[in-house]
Amino acid sequence: MRNLFTCLLISLSILSCAAQTEAFTERFYESYSEYQESSLDKRRIKHAQLQPLIDALAARPEYEVNTVGRSIEGRPLRLISLGTGEVDIFLWSQMHGNEPTATQAIFDILNFFSAAEYADEKAELLAKVKLHFLPMLNPDGAEVFQRRNTLGIDINRDALRLQSPEGQTLKRVRDSLDAEFGFNLHDQSTYYNAERTEKPATISYLAPAYNYEKDVNEVRANAMKVIGYMNRILQQYAPGQVGKYNDDFEPRAFGDNIQKWGTSAILIESGGYPNDIEKQEIRKLNYVSILSAIYAIASGSYNEVPLEDYLSIPENDRKLFDLKIEGITYPLLGQEYLMDFGIHRLEVDLPGHNDFWYSSRVIDMGDLSTYYGYEVIDGSGLHLEAGKVYEEVLEDASAAKALDFNALLAQGITYVRMRQIPASWLFSPYPVHILSESFELEEAKWDVGDNPTFVLYRGEQPEYAIINGFSFNLITGEGRAKNGMIFR
Incomplete structure (x- = not known):
């Protein structure tokens, strides 16, 4: 009886933690305008626009900023790190130069962590996790608003051959961090809809497969659980507008390989939203989604999300x-x-x-x-x-x-x-x-x-x-x- 009582207390504690985390993350949407980086208000952002923002972070003692590589045209790739916890979370964006929505959201998130509000909650979180942001992995492509890099290749299909300096940088940083979680941040076509509905797939998620059989090990399962948690949050703000990206194994892709290398890889694709040509509402949903995931990882509450929550997300369709x-x-x-x-x-x-x-x-x-x-x-x-x-x-x-x-x-x-x-x-x-x-x-x-x-x-x-x-x-x-x- 004592063992049963102890287990019940532990279960109630976990559920309470999950509920508290979810209640806290619900504040993100309402307070977003306080942290939105106003200098990045259009989709066609350039590398030069990011550098003053990164320099300002580098001047703050709580941030660590390192140049970890350079693009083909010589633009620096800078890694921004924050926190002291044992769980490393690695986020990279815009490996396709014309997919900038999450890059904007990253700087909104960094503004949130730099602000005075929620100091105790953030201190507790950053004692458990260490965050690493690599925004705009393909700055040369961003300069001309194209998917591919200057070499003409898709960096996201360069995980095996590693011909591009940008791909080499991503692999080197992933290996050096050996992060528990990785967020691969993209934009997708605005013409995707949530399967068999008229609603756009405003945000689509994927826990990429690491083999052709699409097996689910602990690494991939953890990614699925985090996605299930993020979907639960987003349904409050974009009900029915979340899709699941196709999980066919692509042996050349970074997301699939990062999953294989032991980092729980989470793909986020920003799609379409009515009357949101510059994708600013979708940027806000990225901010809410990613911050919610970070808090769920730090608290461990994602562990209580059943895999069925991920599997029940409707597939992307293109209609x-x-x-x-x-x-x-x-x-x-x-x-x-x-x-x-x-x-x-x-x-x-x-x-x-x-x-x-x-x-x-x-x-x-x-x-x-x-x-x-x-x-x-x-x-x-x-x-x-x-x-x-x-x-x-x-x-x-x-x-x-x-x-x-x-x-x-x-x-x-x-x-x-x-x-x-x-x-x-x-x-x-x-x-x-x-x-x-x-x-x-x-x-x-x-x-x-x-x-x-x-x-x-x-x-x-x-x-x-x-x-x-x-x-x-x-x-x-x-x-x-x-x-x-x-x-x-």
């Missing part, structure tokens, strides 16, 4: 469009057809890789009833027609600026001709397309790969204008677009 138009009447060669359109708004980087413009495309057509959209237009009773060309040829940009574009769209006008299109213009700054005086539009017909521009009519009344994949509700006046296209 999201930026805009889905359902059930419109599509005329072709004298016949009418029922048609769905799936549209992606594709980004094109501007020179300098600090901003972008859109060149949208029809990605799929036909029966798209098993697909979803961030925005969905019910096309019932609507039919599609080509947009019209404004009857007057404008002289230059100043003449275009004077137009009432809402009035043009309400007439079904989607194109404007201009004699003198500025040579520097890569896109139309207006919610219509600009044509040169001599450009001839092709006969109205739409195929996969075409730019989605047309008007949806109800009878004789135009109800929606679709310009470069962006919708304008001509009844309510709602709608906006970053840019139109130029056809010279």
